[in-house]
Amino acid sequence: MGLAPGSATANSFWTRARDKRLAVEWSKGRSAAEIAKTIGATRNAVIGRSMRLRGSVHPSDIASWTRANAQRSAALRKRAQSQRQAIRDMAKAMARGTPRGKAMSSAHRAGATWVQIGEHFGMSAQVAYQAGKAWAQRAQRAKAMRERAKARADLLRKVLREMTRAVARGMPQGQAVARAQRAGATFARIARQLGIAPQTAHYRAKIWTEQARPVRAFHRRQR
Numbered sequence: 001m002g003l004a005p006g007s008a009t010a011n012s013f014w015t016r017a018r019d020k021r022l023a024v025e026w027s028k029g030r031s032a033a034e035i036a037k038t039i040g041a042t043r044n045a046v047i048g049r050s051m052r053l054r055g056s057v058h059p060s061d062i063a064s065w066t067r068a069n070a071q072r073s074a075a076l077r078k079r080a081q082s083q084r085q086a087i088r089d090m091a092k093a094m095a096r097g098t099p100r101g102k103a104m105s106s107a108h109r110a111g112a113t114w115v116q117i118g119e120h121f122g123m124s125a126q127v128a129y130q131a132g133k134a135w136a137q138r139a140q141r142a143k144a145m146r147e148r149a150k151a152r153a154d155l156l157r158k159v160l161r162e163m164t165r166a167v168a169r170g171m172p173q174g175q176a177v178a179r180a181q182r183a184g185a186t187f188a189r190i191a192r193q194l195g196i197a198p199q200t201a202h203y204r205a206k207i208w209t210e211q212a213r214p215v216r217a218f219h220r221r222q223r
Contacts, residue, residue: 013041014049026050079111086110087120101135108132152184159183160193167194174208177201 014022018039025035032050036043090107094100104117118128163180167173173194180190187205191198 013045019049019053022046022049023053082111083113083116086112087116090117090120099135101131102139104128105132105136105139155183156185156189159185160189163190164193172208174204174206175212178205178209181205 021039022035025038030038032043032046036046039046041049086107089110090103090112093103093106098106100121104121107117108114114125114129114132117132118125121128159180163176163185166176166179177187177190177194181187187198187201191201194201
């Protein structure tokens with residue numbers, strides 16, 4: 001008579017304790033090779049014992065590799081599709097008048113490689129990279145200049161508002177104009193804010209500055 005499933009003889013490697021541990025490891029989803037290393041058996045022995053105990057074959061490493069390869073293939077196909085779409089979008093953008101460097105940089109950010117971009121234009125990947133990099137640097141400089149101009153404009157508006165409030169509180173107009181001019185406002189903007197001529201703003205600031213300047217006392221040199 002043969003042995004019943006799950007039974008073990010006195011000299012058998014598969015004791016009840018090892019069978020229980022095999023079942024626990026199998027329920028965790030570990031591979032046959034991993035369980036074999038843990039228990040101290042061969043991979044084939046683990047698979048065979050799983051078949052006898054549970055009537056099913058333990059998932060093997062080959063199946064895991066097959067699934068992993070399928071996932072990688074799907075990811076590569078998806079990436080290739082997005083790259084082709086990026087090249088098509090680049091061509092459409094250039095047809096609408098987008099600068100070539102900007103279109104190339106956008107395509108690269110969308111996933112296209114510089115090799116693919118260069119092949120589209122009939123140039124090397126290095127030349128395509130340099131063209132995209134040059135446009136990106138120009139765009140960064142232009143953005144920095146816009147930010148600095150905005151900061152200067154915000155500061156100028158603040159200075160002019162403070163000047164108007166100071167005049168409304170009773171500060172002499174020449175003093176307020178001089179302070180605003182030292183803070184960076186031009187006489188043209190100051191005059192437009194106050195509704196006077198730029199020459200008048202300059203003259204009033206000059207007069208106040210000269211009057212407010214302290215006069216040093218004259219001391220005869222001692223011989």
